[in-house]
Amino acid sequence: MTDYVLTGLAKRRAEIAGEIERTHDHLRQLLADLEHIDATILQFDPTHQVEAIKPKAFRPPKDWSNRGQMTRIVLSILRQAAEPLTTRDIALELLVSRALDKDDQRLLRLMTKRVGVALRLQRDKDVVRSEQGPGQYQLWRVNKKQPVIFP
Numbered sequence: 001m002t003d004y005v006l007t008g009l010a011k012r013r014a015e016i017a018g019e020i021e022r023t024h025d026h027l028r029q030l031l032a033d034l035e036h037i038d039a040t041i042l043q044f045d046p047t048h049q050v051e052a053i054k055p056k057a058f059r060p061p062k063d064w065s066n067r068g069q070m071t072r073i074v075l076s077i078l079r080q081a082a083e084p085l086t087t088r089d090i091a092l093e094l095l096v097s098r099a100l101d102k103d104d105q106r107l108l109r110l111m112t113k114r115v116g117v118a119l120r121l122q123r124d125k126d127v128v129r130s131e132q133g134p135g136q137y138q139l140w141r142v143n144k145k146q147p148v149i150f151p
Contacts, residue, residue: 071118073097075142078128084139091115 038050077093078085085093091111095102102108119140122128126143133139 070094070114071122074115074118075122075127078140078142081141084131084133084141086133086137086139087116087119088112088137090119090140 041048041050073094074090077090077097088108091108091114092102094111094115095108100107100111116138119128119130119138123130128140128142130138130140
């Protein structure tokens with residue numbers, strides 16, 4: 001039995017080591033590509049500050065790939081709320097509704113940021129409104145639809 005366990009563990013270790021090597025190779029290639037692009041930018045504008053170019057934001061994981069899904073869940077949470085909620089409260093409720101680990105502080109911070117982005121986009125569309133809440137958090141509520149009056 002020990003031979004099977006050791007053989008399996010050795011195989012798994014080899015797979016992980018190979019994945020690490022591929023990741024390092026990929027990272028080296030990305031760094032080389034970045035250096036080439038920086039050099040090309042400097043050929044066109046030698047005074048350009050390439051270090052000032054901010055990296056693009058990380059895309060959501062694949063489970064959020066359906067466009068608008070997060071916004072729909074956030075708006076649903078707000079519609080069901082009896083009072084305005086903070087961004088963090090909405091993120092906590094979202095984690096619970098998606099059966100994700102609500103005790104994972106890193107995940108909670110990430111979802112709080114994403115909920116904030118979704119809410120700010122909806123605020124720009126006048127779907128929700130915000131007011132200053134406790135600390136750095138905003139209190140959010142859904143705007144009531146105005147009745148359409150026909151002349």
